[in-house]
Amino acid sequence: LKSASSNPSGLLEVRLGLAAMFTPCAARANCCMLVILSCSDLVLLMAAEPLPPADSSTAYLPSWWCQAKHWPWWLCQPKPSPQCDRAPIVCEGAGRALGAGENANLPNGALTMDRFNEVWLPRSIQQEPVRQAVSGDDFGIIVQFDNTTTFMGLVLGEEEIASLSAVRRAFAGENFAYFELLNGSWLSAGDNDDGELGLGFSGADLVTMPRLVQGLEGLEVRQAALGDEHALFVLTNGSVIGVGDNSDGELGLSNTQDQTVPVRLPVEGVRFAAAAGEDFSLLVLEDGTVLAAGENDDGQLGLGPEAGTQDVRIFTAIPGLPRHVVAAAAGDDFSLFLTYDGYVYGAGENDDGELGIPGTESRAAPVRIPIEIVRQVEAGDDFSVFVLCDGTVFATGANGNGQLGIGSLVDQFEPVQVPYLENVRCADVGPDSEHVYYLMEEASGVSAQEVGGDAQREQEGQEKEEKEEEDEEERRDGTVYSSGVVLHP
Numbered sequence: 001l002k003s004a005s006s007n008p009s010g011l012l013e014v015r016l017g018l019a020a021m022f023t024p025c026a027a028r029a030n031c032c033m034l035v036i037l038s039c040s041d042l043v044l045l046m047a048a049e050p051l052p053p054a055d056s057s058t059a060y061l062p063s064w065w066c067q068a069k070h071w072p073w074w075l076c077q078p079k080p081s082p083q084c085d086r087a088p089i090v091c092e093g094a095g096r097a098l099g100a101g102e103n104a105n106l107p108n109g110a111l112t113m114d115r116f117n118e119v120w121l122p123r124s125i126q127q128e129p130v131r132q133a134v135s136g137d138d139f140g141i142i143v144q145f146d147n148t149t150t151f152m153g154l155v156l157g158e159e160e161i162a163s164l165s166a167v168r169r170a171f172a173g174e175n176f177a178y179f180e181l182l183n184g185s186w187l188s189a190g191d192n193d194d195g196e197l198g199l200g201f202s203g204a205d206l207v208t209m210p211r212l213v214q215g216l217e218g219l220e221v222r223q224a225a226l227g228d229e230h231a232l233f234v235l236t237n238g239s240v241i242g243v244g245d246n247s248d249g250e251l252g253l254s255n256t257q258d259q260t261v262p263v264r265l266p267v268e269g270v271r272f273a274a275a276a277g278e279d280f281s282l283l284v285l286e287d288g289t290v291l292a293a294g295e296n297d298d299g300q301l302g303l304g305p306e307a308g309t310q311d312v313r314i315f316t317a318i319p320g321l322p323r324h325v326v327a328a329a330a331g332d333d334f335s336l337f338l339t340y341d342g343y344v345y346g347a348g349e350n351d352d353g354e355l356g357i358p359g360t361e362s363r364a365a366p367v368r369i370p371i372e373i374v375r376q377v378e379a380g381d382d383f384s385v386f387v388l389c390d391g392t393v394f395a396t397g398a399n400g401n402g403q404l405g406i407g408s409l410v411d412q413f414e415p416v417q418v419p420y421l422e423n424v425r426c427a428d429v430g431p432d433s434e435h436v437y438y439l440m441e442e443a444s445g446v447s448a449q450e451v452g453g454d455a456q457r458e459q460e461g462q463e464k465e466e467k468e469e470e471d472e473e474e475r476r477d478g479t480v481y482s483s484g485v486v487l488h489p
Contacts (some may be wrong), residue, residue, distance in 0.1 A: 103116055155223040160208065162208055195243065219235055239240075354384050379429065380429040385436055391425075
């Protein structure tokens with residue numbers, strides 16, 4: 001068949017040969033029709049020997065073709081439209097930074113330019129465009145265009161991390177951070193209770209001045225993922241380095257011993273994607289499979305009900321996922337998985353609707369989330385964020401601090417669109433964070449970004465006026481409320 005595909009004179013012979021192969025179903029018109037319609041496509045496709053690249057934007061192939069070639073089935077499925085490139089490995093690039101969510105613990109309203117306790121509509125962080133914005137628990141880090149960093153908030157409610165210069169990228173965990181410098185060196189700062197800073201020791205003393213991480217010197221790091229108290233570093237050769245808390249087996253070392261210096265983990269062939277959650281880790285391999293290790297009390301590893309709720313101390317393949325995952329996100333006690341064709345699956349805790357599916361039961365096996373054409377997923381403290389191909393944003397889950405950015409503090413149990421956001425490049429959410437950062441395309445106008453704060457101020461003003469009117473009506477009625485008891489004069 002391969003020879004005939006390059007020889008036009010042999011096409012008829014191929015067609016006749018195929019027809020003879022399918023004579024047993026000749027009595028069924030539909031079967032014969034299918035064979036006849038498929039022959040020409042089959043002959044043309046036989047010439048395509050190599051596996052299409054993972055980033056290919058070409059149309060998918062028929063399912064029977066993938067079976068014949070022993071290719072992954074996902075290459076032969078209908079592909080949604082429009083298509084888009086995946087979000088960058090690290091949320092960075094020229095753009096305006098916006099924030100939404102918890103702001104009370106960030107001094108001077110540092111989450112945004114306003115001083116709202118909760119920012120429940122996205123607001124600008126600063127007027128000037130930035131290169132990167134990353135989110136920790138009660139802090140954030142901005143990498144400016146001059147390669148300096150601006151620290152916002154407090155670590156453990158106590159201290160700030162000192163600002164740096166010559167920074168290429170920054171990564172934030174719950175209460176610690178890593179910085180890659182322009183010269184390739186890595187620094188770390190913040191909490192170090194479990195050795196997550198990779199400095200060779202652990203302790204309760206907060207490290208506010210970033211220190212050099214000797215164990216990362218000379219390594220070509222493609223991506224870093226920081227969890228609550230552990231960190232993962234994906235190298236360009238597909239291997240992974242881990243450090244920090246390992247009490248639940250999140251480093252996949254088959255033990256529970258914390259690591260105070262970076263160590264090589266027993267995995268290879270990691271594409272570029274890693275995610276570090278509260279006490280668990282996710283790794284996406286080059287073939288689209290996902291490995292998981294660590295805490296599994298809510299089924300966040302997605303290994304299925306038969307795996308139980310015990311910790312998993314070695315990296316284990318997740319069986320219930322399509323074999324074409326390109327990215328993963330690890331939240332507090334749940335996981336998100338983004339497929340090549342823009343679909344999203346989730347597993348783990350769902351008490352606050354973070355999985356965006358009906359009900360609030362935890363899911364031990366991956367389930368499909370009702371959203372499509374997604375280019376990035378982010379998971380926080382019981383809430384999820386989805387950046388779509390067209391630059392719009394949807395979110396679901398806990399919203400007590402306005403982290404969903406939808407104009408209220410009401411939890412959502414299915415993905416809802418975040419207003420006033422368009423042309424979003426990417427988002428950043430920490431696994432234990434209750435706020436989110438967005439990086440807008442630099443060409444985006446300021447008006448849409450400022451409307452959020454104006455609308456929030458207007459709504460809060462209306463609520464204040466309504467409260468004053470209610471109080472006035474109560475006074476006119478002669479009714480006084482005290483400690484929940486109604487007193488009548």
